[in-house]
Amino acid sequence: xxxxxxxxxxxxxxxxxxxxxxxxxxxxxxxxxxxxxxxxxxxxxxxxxxxxxxxxxxxxxxxxxxxxxxxxxxxxxxxxxxxxxxxxxxxxxxxxxxxxxxxxxxxxxxxxxxxxxxxxxxxxxxxxxxxxxxxxxxxxxxxxxxxxxxxxxxxxxxxxxxxxxxxxxxxxxxxxxxxxxxxxxxxxxxxxxxxxxxxxxxxxxxxxxxxxxxxxxxxxxxxxxxxxxxxxxxxxxxxxxxxxxxxxxxx
Amino acid sequence: xxxxxxxxxxxxxxxxxxxxxxxxxxxxxxxxxxxxxxxxxxxxxxxxxxxxxxxxxxxxxxxxxxxxxxxxxxxxxxxxxxxxxxxxxxxxxxxxxxxxxxxxxxxxxxxxxxxxxxxxxxxxxxxxxxxxxxxxxxxxxxxxxxxxxxxxxxxxxxxxxxxxxxxxxxxxxxxxxxxxxxxxxxxxxxxxxxxxxxxxxxxxxxxxxxxxxxxxxxxxxxxxxxxxxxxxxxxxxxxxxxxxx
Numbered sequence: 001x002x003x004x005x006x007x008x009x010x011x012x013x014x015x016x017x018x019x020x021x022x023x024x025x026x027x028x029x030x031x032x033x034x035x036x037x038x039x040x041x042x043x044x045x046x047x048x049x050x051x052x053x054x055x056x057x058x059x060x061x062x063x064x065x066x067x068x069x070x071x072x073x074x075x076x077x078x079x080x081x082x083x084x085x086x087x088x089x090x091x092x093x094x095x096x097x098x099x100x101x102x103x104x105x106x107x108x109x110x111x112x113x114x115x116x117x118x119x120x121x122x123x124x125x126x127x128x129x130x131x132x133x134x135x136x137x138x139x140x141x142x143x144x145x146x147x148x149x150x151x152x153x154x155x156x157x158x159x160x161x162x163x164x165x166x167x168x169x170x171x172x173x174x175x176x177x178x179x180x181x182x183x184x185x186x187x188x189x190x191x192x193x194x195x196x197x198x199x200x201x202x203x204x205x206x207x208x209x210x211x212x213x214x215x216x217x218x219x220x221x222x223x224x225x226x227x228x229x230x231x232x233x234x235x236x237x238x239x240x241x242x243x244x245x246x247x248x249x250x251x
Numbered sequence: 252x253x254x255x256x257x258x259x260x261x262x263x264x265x266x267x268x269x270x271x272x273x274x275x276x277x278x279x280x281x282x283x284x285x286x287x288x289x290x291x292x293x294x295x296x297x298x299x300x301x302x303x304x305x306x307x308x309x310x311x312x313x314x315x316x317x318x319x320x321x322x323x324x325x326x327x328x329x330x331x332x333x334x335x336x337x338x339x340x341x342x343x344x345x346x347x348x349x350x351x352x353x354x355x356x357x358x359x360x361x362x363x364x365x366x367x368x369x370x371x372x373x374x375x376x377x378x379x380x381x382x383x384x385x386x387x388x389x390x391x392x393x394x395x396x397x398x399x400x401x402x403x404x405x406x407x408x409x410x411x412x413x414x415x416x417x418x419x420x421x422x423x424x425x426x427x428x429x430x431x432x433x434x435x436x437x438x439x440x441x442x443x444x445x446x447x448x449x450x451x452x453x454x455x456x457x458x459x460x461x462x463x464x465x466x467x468x469x470x471x472x473x474x475x476x477x478x479x480x481x482x483x484x485x486x487x488x489x490x491x492x493x494x495x496x
Contacts, residue, residue: 072362098360105354170374171349212352213274213345216450217373218365234458244270
């Protein structure tokens with residue numbers, strides 16, 4: 001395959017960025033999108049040029065480190081897939097591919113395609129955990145949880161925190177991410193204990209991080225590589241409403 | 252600390268101020284004020300349909316008299332004005348905040364897609380809302396304010412004097428430019444409602460496998476029927492004035 005790549009280059013946050021056009025030959029359709037970028041970077045290094053900065057880690061679709069907005073879509077055109085699991089067979093020979101970083105004020109740009117998603121970590125630090133040790137994994141049926149509830153909690157827990165929801169949202173809202181974390185813990189008995197405090201603190205932190213507000217556009221759900229449902233946002237709204245009016249927190 | 256926190260602190264409601272100024276609280280106000288306006292529209296439409304009865308405006312003028320004199324309607328009307336103002340100001344503030352959250356540099360390629368929503372309507376609620384607000388302002392000036400200031404003529408119905416709003420309305424509807432403006436505004440309201448109806452339920456946390464598909468269905472029907480009902484009135488009146496039918 002021969003590709004034309006329009007890639008956003010920006011040395012650092014305070015320097016103006018622009019698109020650079022590269023052409024890449026002999027791209028195998030079996031390569032992942034990141035492997036294709038690796039090949040481009042090798043070529044750039046060989047030509048004594050600065051390689052393109054992009055984030056990656058597990059390359060198995062489970063860590064949430066890879067990002068990229070490919071032809072206007074976070075994680076590219078394939079639904080339910082991270083960039084690292086997107087293969088070049090999904091593109092056509094001779095195609096021009098536009099690669100941009102996630103755009104959101106809460107995700108300051110570090111370099112080229114790499115952005116700082118620390119805001120999501122700070123939301124987790126505000127309450128996305130259970131304070132006490134819950135010990136070893138329980139026997140499968142030791143804690144009675146209805147199958148549907150367990151499945152719902154599991155579906156929410158598959159959120160890998162990649163931030164595609166924020167990148168896709170025209171308002172750069174982090175509601176889908178935050179709600180997935182809130183729902184995952186609130187649905188299980190271990191998480192119920194701190195449910196009220198958790199939702200209040202996590203929403204408060206989310207608001208402090210300059211994310212936008214949810215307009216129920218659902219672009220987040222459409223682009224989420226894990227297919228997290230916006231029904232989690234409704235669940236978080238219910239949790240937040242009830243916690244605001246009935247928790248022991250005077251503030 | 253927001254001004255609201257400062258205002259509510261002395262009465263021990265800091266938590267309530269924090270709730271109202273949170274992102275979810277702000278959206279909740281949008282949702283509740285929007286739902287109230289959604290409830291109001293059919294009532295307004297039933298009244299407007301009186302314009303079509305061929306009784307030289309008797310039923311319409313009796314209806315406007317009722318709307319301006321019934322104490323319960325009066326209370327509701329103040330709630331209505333408050334809702335319109337709240338929904339508009341809050342909407343504009345959220346719009347500004349959301350634009351800021353997005354940042355200065357947009358995507359070079361736009362490929363917005365959603366799941367079960369009309370993303371074009373959903374992502375343009377502010378623009379649609381601004382057009383609707385302009386329509387409401389013109390509408391209030393033209394009909395509501397004239398009525399309130401008593402600038403309309405009087406008419407005798409069964410020996411009692413009533414304000415005659417019927418004639419100015421029919422006169423306005425004989426202007427083709429105004430009819431077009433009115434109909435286009437109704438289409439815009441329909442698009443706004445198409446997203447707003449179901450969105451308001453989702454914001455309230457009312458998302459359920461059993462009810463959400465039905466809410467979305469009703470929302471689409473509502474967003475068509477109500478604006479259609481409003482828009483058809485000036486068209487019929489215009490046609491009658493020009494003896495088309």
